[in-house]
Amino acid sequence: MTGAVRIDRIDKRYDSEGGDVLALQAIEATIGEGEFVCLLGPSGCGKSTLLRIIAGLIPASGGRVLIGSQPVQGCGPDRAFVFQDYALFPWMTVQDNVGFGLAARGVPFEEQRRRALELLRVVGLAQFAEKFPHHLSGGMKQRVSIARALAVEPQILLMDEPFGALDAQTRSVMQEELLRIWARFRKTVIFVTHSISEALLLADTVLLMTARPGRIKSVLRVELPRPRDEGEPRMIELRRRLLAELSEEIARSMQQENEDASLA
């Protein structure tokens, strides 16, 4: 298994009442093994849709995604997904939640529990193994969700605005956590966000997307050592560049929303 991803002219069309909506258009990207990539774009640009296509949760309308040399056809053991609102099962203990992917793979029960506990240790939640998710805070839930994804030893970690629902403080702790985990496991990470700071703190490469239909507007290599400081001159410069480009797209996307609203 390999963690290299090639996105080859992906289109996504949705049927809607007013005719077809083009959500993604001719998306091209190459992501290296072990690379940390952020998909950045205005809301509604289709970045989550693209992530779900890579995951195999939804099919593309055109083009293909290659993992190594294998085209994606549905979900696969090489990819795991972290959802924005955690998607933990309230009826399972934290440990059983983490072990779910292993259970799905038919790993023996004792082995499931052992590996789940091991990963809970990695994310610092071993003492909560027997608790149910509703006892945990948002940040802790997301750590459980990350542990669940890591448990199946994927090559690629797909993360859909995983820290979007967290408060600023927790978010920044979680970003550090994630970098620490990433440094340890060196998985390919594709991380969807609408926050420029988040993208700059985390990513090797930022793929900036346009407003609908989503296309890749620019590719930015951050090439700075971690941990990064937002006050660094180079970071400020990158930030200014991204902000300028993103603002155009946000303006366009808001204009689209107004048009959509007046049509309705």
Next chain:
Amino acid sequence: MSAIPRPAAAPARPALLRWLTHRDTLLSTGFILAFLLVWQAVYSAELMPRWAFPSPARTFASLFEMILDGSLAKNVGASFSRQVTGIVLAALAGVPLGIYLGMSPYFRGATLPFFRMLYPVPGLAWVPLAILWFGVGFTSTVFVIFISGIWPIMFNTMAGVQTLSGQYTDVAKVYMAPRWLYVRRILVPGSLPFIITGLRLTYGVGWRVIIGAEMISSIVGIGFLIDDARWQLRPDIMIAGMITIAIIGLVTENWLFDFIERRTLDKWGMKASGT
């Protein structure tokens, strides 16, 4: 939200005391006492003929006589075992059918209109047919409970499956969970708020039809007890039977389902929802 487990329940005595002195408890107890007073007044004023309208005292005396001579236990036992059998069968059939209805658009399209036609047929309408098929007694009563009770549990389970968050299904897909694991560990527990609501309704329906069914198709049971009292001109026994039904229904329904909810939904923080 906090990671700290909730404190253990307060000691029993103060809780009981608090309950006894709670405003709603006082109000509802007061209302029941007022009702008994009106009942007594109607009796004393002979607004109704005495042969058809017993005093509260006579009614409760009969209730205790039946408790002491064991006839109440015998009839309650008969009704209760039919109720439990009928409900368990309704759940054993209704939950899997409901899950399948929720999962398969084809099965739903084919069978749902038919089920919707059967649903409004009152349970008691099945009694004569049940007697023809199964004779007088246990089986026919259980059948009537089953056929009236299966609908709420089935329709609620279906609704539970249909309203289950699509995200849980996405998780199952991402980790490529086999179908049986998906059903057992996601669909069933995820639909549990609805399943429990359905069971509550089914339990209530069973308890309501059983009395009518027993009046016609049985020679033991609370329904029989009430109906039989007609031939002896014993309205006190009829009312004592009704009080028994009310108390057993209330207590078992609350205890049983509150117990199930405490062990599941409360523990998981999934309270709410259901229809």
